[in-house]
Amino acid sequence: MLEGKRQKSGLTAAWVSRAKPKDKAYKLSDRDGLYLQIEPSGLRVWRMNYRFLGKQRTITFGRWPELLLGEARERLLDARRLLAKGVDPVEHAKLEKIQKMLAAAHTFEAVANEWLEKIAAEGAAAMTLKKARWLLAKLYPAIGKRPIREISAHELLLALKKIEATKRYDTANRARTAGSQVFRYAIATARAERDIASDLRGALVTPRTTHRAAITTPIEAGALLRTIDEYDGYPLTRTALRLLAHVFVRPGELRWAEWSEFDLNKRVWTIPGHKMKMRRPHAVPLTRQVVAILGEIEHDAGYSPFLFPSLRSVDRPMSDNTINAALRRLGYGKDEMTGHGFRALAATLLNEMGCWNPDAIERQLAHADGNSIRRAYARGQYWEERVRMMQHWSDHLDQLRGGATILRPKFGHSGS
Numbered sequence: 001m002l003e004g005k006r007q008k009s010g011l012t013a014a015w016v017s018r019a020k021p022k023d024k025a026y027k028l029s030d031r032d033g034l035y036l037q038i039e040p041s042g043l044r045v046w047r048m049n050y051r052f053l054g055k056q057r058t059i060t061f062g063r064w065p066e067l068l069l070g071e072a073r074e075r076l077l078d079a080r081r082l083l084a085k086g087v088d089p090v091e092h093a094k095l096e097k098i099q100k101m102l103a104a105a106h107t108f109e110a111v112a113n114e115w116l117e118k119i120a121a122e123g124a125a126a127m128t129l130k131k132a133r134w135l136l137a138k139l140y141p142a143i144g145k146r147p148i149r150e151i152s153a154h155e156l157l158l159a160l161k162k163i164e165a166t167k168r169y170d171t172a173n174r175a176r177t178a179g180s181q182v183f184r185y186a187i188a189t190a191r192a193e194r195d196i197a198s199d200l201r202g203a204l205v206t207p208r209t210t211h212r213a214a215i216t217t218p219i220e221a222g223a224l225l226r227t228i229d230e231y232d233g234y235p236l237t238r239t240a241l242r243l244l245a246h247v248f249v250r251p252g253e254l255r256w257a258e259w260s261e262f263d264l265n266k267r268v269w270t271i272p273g274h275k276m277k278m279r280r281p282h283a284v285p286l287t288r289q290v291v292a293i294l295g296e297i298e299h300d301a302g303y304s305p306f307l308f309p310s311l312r313s314v315d316r317p318m319s320d321n322t323i324n325a326a327l328r329r330l331g332y333g334k335d336e337m338t339g340h341g342f343r344a345l346a347a348t349l350l351n352e353m354g355c356w357n358p359d360a361i362e363r364q365l366a367h368a369d370g371n372s373i374r375r376a377y378a379r380g381q382y383w384e385e386r387v388r389m390m391q392h393w394s395d396h397l398d399q400l401r402g403g404a405t406i407l408r409p410k411f412g413h414s415g416s
Contacts, residue, residue, distance in 0.1 A: 011036065013069050019044070034076045036064060046072040048079055052088045059089045106191045108151060108182065109144035112136045115185040123274035127252050127320070135178040138163055138171065148186045153196040157203055169207040176200055214341030216348040222400035224337065227330050229401070237318070237326045239297060240308050244323065244339065246290050246394050248346040248365070250277060251324075251339035255317040257307045259299060264291060282366045285387040287394035346393065360385045 010031040019028055021042045028036040033048045044064040050057055061067060061075040079089040116136075120129055142159035143151050156179060163172040180197035187195060215224055225245060231238040244254055253271055262269050267286040273279050286294075297307060304314035311318075319325075323339035343365060350361050360382040 011069060016044075016064060016069055030069075030073070030076075032076060032080065034072060036072075046075070048076055048089075050079070050083060050089070052083065052090075057088070057090055059093060106148055106186070107145050108148045109136075109140050111148050111186045111189075111191060112144075112182045114189075115182050118185070123279070125252070125275060125277070126256075131174075132178055132181075135171070135175045136182065138175050139179055148183070148192050151196060153199045156196055157200055160200065160204060164204055169205045172204050173206065176204060214344035214348075215337050216345055218349065218400055221345055221349070221397075222403055224332070225397060225401040227332075231326065231330060233326060233329055234311070236297070236308055237322055239293060240318070240323060241326055243290065243293050244342050245345075245397055246287060246293070246390075247284050248342045249282075249284060250343070250366075252320065253282075255308060255320060255322075257317075258305045259307060260305065262286070262294065264294070267291065276366060278366060280366075283383075284364075285390040287391045289394040289398065349396070350389065350393065356389050357382065357385060360389060364389065 011028055016028065016036060019036070019038055021038055021040050023040060025037060025039050028038065030036070033050055035047055035049070037045050037047055039045075046061040046064060046067055048059050048061065050059070059079060061072050064072075067075070082089045082092055116129060116132060119132070124132075139156075139159050142162065143155055146155070156176075160172050160176055163175055176197050180195055183192055183195040183197050186192035215221055228238060228241045228245070231241065240254060244251065247254070247269070249271070253275055256275050257269070257271075261271060264286070269284040269286055271282045271284065273281045276282050294307075303309075306314075306317045308318040308322075310316040324334070327337050327339070328334070347361060347365060350356055351358060363382050364386050
């Protein structure tokens with residue numbers, strides 16, 4: 001009588017727990033094809049029999065007690081819904097298993113490494129790659145081993161908040177940006193659905209922008225130039241400081257300068273695009289003073305391709321901290337002057353002269369113009385003016401170094 005009731009209403013948790021193994025495997029049927037198969041070893045497995053395209057098939061849902069009766073019935077209902085849609089539950093389960101295996105292989109760290117290899121192959125600057133690796137490594141302890149498709153915005157936020165808790169607000173924001181690039185790459189390669197990092201805009205503390213320390217007055221500039229002349233450290237470092245004042249490129253662009261990039265006959269230094277922040281080649285007119293400074297460097301391309309090789313290895317340029325360390329040795333604190341500050345010095349004083357087209361100054365600073373047509377036009381339009389401007393700048397520095405009274409030049413920019 002009890003067995004009859006069980007067959008009509010299905011199993012109960014109590015019946016399942018009391019079932020004992022027998023000499024042969026047997027089934028405890030529930031309903032709608034669901035049953036619990038009990039092996040002589042005591043193993044209990046939930047299964048379902050069904051027909052698909054005229055063939056008898058069996059799908060296994062899982063073991064008891066890991067999968068309880070109510071959960072097995074939910075799996076049964078899911079399978080019946082698939083059948084109603086014309087989908088074979090067994091094939092669907094195989095596909096899900098493959099997707100989970102792929103997801104496990106496509107962790108955040110694995111995809112991030114792929115993205116780094118991609119941008120390296122595209123010519124990303126060494127410093128860009130170094131910074132990206134450093135920022136992404138901040139996220140690996142929390143989400144590095146997680147399948148990228150399964151990471152939630154909340155998980156990423158917690159990882160970023162750990163960085164923010166150390167008061168490194170700018171690092172946290174830049175790590176979010178780096179993470180966003182990885183998620184966008186994952187979307188493009190069909191391993192993620194969306195960029196969850198974009199959901200976190202505004203969630204982190206945004207630090208107040210602080211401009212790099214720089215000297216921007218003629219009197220201070222003259223004092224700096226005279227101090228550089230008295231630098232008693234490594235002579236090549238003094239040469240780098242003197243050259244940076246005249247060409248005002250980014251410090252990293254000077255560090256990686258190679259002799260092969262200089263045409264002293266045409267008096268131009270052409271920096272390849274892969275070394276530039278904006279990924280476009282940049283031409284620097286060489287003034288008389290710059291050519292003279294270059295002539296002071298013992299050029300031996302067989303020794304090193306770099307103007308300023310490292311003391312430790314001729315196959316590497318000088319350290320990225322060399323310029324700033326030299327300025328500290330000269331007595332300039334990090335809140336007074338930096339290697340990047342030579343750009344601010346040139347931009348400020350050249351604009352204050354009032355005789356150079358601001359676009360020519362921006363072009364010489366290698367700042368980006370979002371309009372590609374205007375950018376191409378500007379490159380041709382301002383070259384001659386930039387040549388004159390750079391020579392005037394070198395002459396101006398000589399006057400500042402000597403403490404002479406500065407006179408404004410009488411020639412102006414073209415087309416004004």
